[in-house]
Amino acid sequence: MAQVQTVTGPIDADQLGTTLIHEHLRNRDEAVEVQWPMYAETAEEEPPHAVAPGGHYEIAVREAKAAVDLGVKTIGEPTAMFLGRDVNLMRRVSEKTGLQIVPCTGIYTYEYLPQFFLNRDADQIADLFVADIERGIQGTEIKAAFIKCAADEPGVTENIEKVHRAAARASLRTGAPIMAHSRPASNTGPRQIEIFEEEGVDLSKVQIAHTGDTDDLDYIESLLDKGVWIGLDRYGLELFLPYEKRQETTKALLERGYADRIFLSADSVATLDWFPPDVIEQLIAAGAAREWTIRLVPEKVLPELREWGMTEKQERTMMVDNPIRWLTA
Ligand SMILES: [Zn+2]
Numbered sequence: 001m002a003q004v005q006t007v008t009g010p011i012d013a014d015q016l017g018t019t020l021i022h023e024h025l026r027n028r029d030e031a032v033e034v035q036w037p038m039y040a041e042t043a044e045e046e047p048p049h050a051v052a053p054g055g056h057y058e059i060a061v062r063e064a065k066a067a068v069d070l071g072v073k074t075i076g077e078p079t080a081m082f083l084g085r086d087v088n089l090m091r092r093v094s095e096k097t098g099l100q101i102v103p104c105t106g107i108y109t110y111e112y113l114p115q116f117f118l119n120r121d122a123d124q125i126a127d128l129f130v131a132d133i134e135r136g137i138q139g140t141e142i143k144a145a146f147i148k149c150a151a152d153e154p155g156v157t158e159n160i161e162k163v164h165r166a167a168a169r170a171s172l173r174t175g176a177p178i179m180a181h182s183r184p185a186s187n188t189g190p191r192q193i194e195i196f197e198e199e200g201v202d203l204s205k206v207q208i209a210h211t212g213d214t215d216d217l218d219y220i221e222s223l224l225d226k227g228v229w230i231g232l233d234r235y236g237l238e239l240f241l242p243y244e245k246r247q248e249t250t251k252a253l254l255e256r257g258y259a260d261r262i263f264l265s266a267d268s269v270a271t272l273d274w275f276p277p278d279v280i281e282q283l284i285a286a287g288a289a290r291e292w293t294i295r296l297v298p299e300k301v302l303p304e305l306r307e308w309g310m311t312e313k314q315e316r317t318m319m320v321d322n323p324i325r326w327l328t329a
Contacts, residue, residue, distance in 0.1 A: 017073030028084035105132035106148030125166035150181035168199035184214035236292030
C-alpha cells in the first residue's frame with residue numbers, strides 16, 4: 001500500500017478517507033511576524049485581526065473539529081512559503097482534533113521573489129523543495145506530500161516560470177505531485193501545463209487549482225484534455241465566481257463524465273491577516289465571500305449535489321479516490 005505523508009507521520013493511502021484537498025488553517029505574512037512581533041498575530045494570543053474570538057490555534061481547532069464532525073477525515077493544506085506555513089501548528093491541530101493534515105512544500109508568489117531566489121536557479125530552488133519532501137519541514141520530521149506553486153494576475157512571468165520549473169524538477173526527483181494555483185481570468189492554466197510538459201512531468205501528477213473560478217467549459221475541458229486534475233475549490237469566494245455558477249459548472253462536468261478528474265473544496269482560511277478588520281467587514285458586506293468556511297463543501301455543496309442526482313460513486317470518486325490517486329500518482 002502506497003503511503004501519504006501527514007503532519008503526524010505517514011499513513012496508508014487508503015486511510016485518507018473523505019478529503020478536502022484545499023483548505024488552510026492559517027495564512028499570514030511570515031516576515032511581518034518576525035519583524036514586528038508586537039503587531040503580528042501569534043498563534044496563542046487573541047489576534048488583532050481575528051475573524052472570530054480566540055487565538056489562531058483555537059480558531060483552527062474549532063474549524064478542524066467542525067470538519068471532522070461533518071465526516072471529513074483529511075485536508076490537503078497548501079500553505080507554502082509566503083503564506084506563513086507552520087507545520088507545528090498544523091500538527092497540534094491534527095493531534096487535538098483527529099483531522100489528518102497533508103502538508104506541502106513550495107512557494108506562493110504571484111511575481112515577487114527575494115534576492116535569495118532571484119540569484120539561484122530552478123535546480124537550487126528544487127533542492128529546498130526536495131529537502132522538505134525527503135528530510136522534513138522546518139526542522140521537524142514532518143515531510144511534505146506535494147509541491148505548491150502559483151500563477152495569478154501578472155501571468156507566468158520569468159520569476160513564476162522559475163518557480164514552476166523548480167516545482168517540476170522537485171517532482172521529477174521525488175515523485176511528489178504538484179498543485180498549481182491558477183487564474184482562469186488571466187488564462188494562466190495552459191502556460192503552466194506547458195512548462196510542466198517541457199520539464200517532462202507526467203501530467204497525471206498535476207492539479208490546476210482554482211480552475212473552478214471560471215464557468216467557461218471550453219477552457220476547463222482544454223485543461224482536462226491534457227490529463228491534469230482540476231480544483232473546483234473556491235466555493236464561497238463569491239468575488240471570483242458566485243456559488244450558483246460554481247455548482248452549475250460542477251454539475252455540467254459531472255454530466256460530461258469528469259468525476260475522476262475533479263476536486264471539490266473551498267480554499268477556506270481559518271484565520272488570515274491580509275486585511276485589517278474593518279476592511280474584512282466591508283468585503284463581506286459587499287458580498288466578496290459567503291459561507292466561506294471549511295464546512296461549506298460537506299455541509300451544503302455535497303448535499304445539494306446529492307439532491308440534484310450526483311451518484312454515490314461520483315461522490316466517492318471525487319472525495320475519496322481522487323485524493324489517493326493524485327497523492328500517490
Ligand atoms: Zn489556497
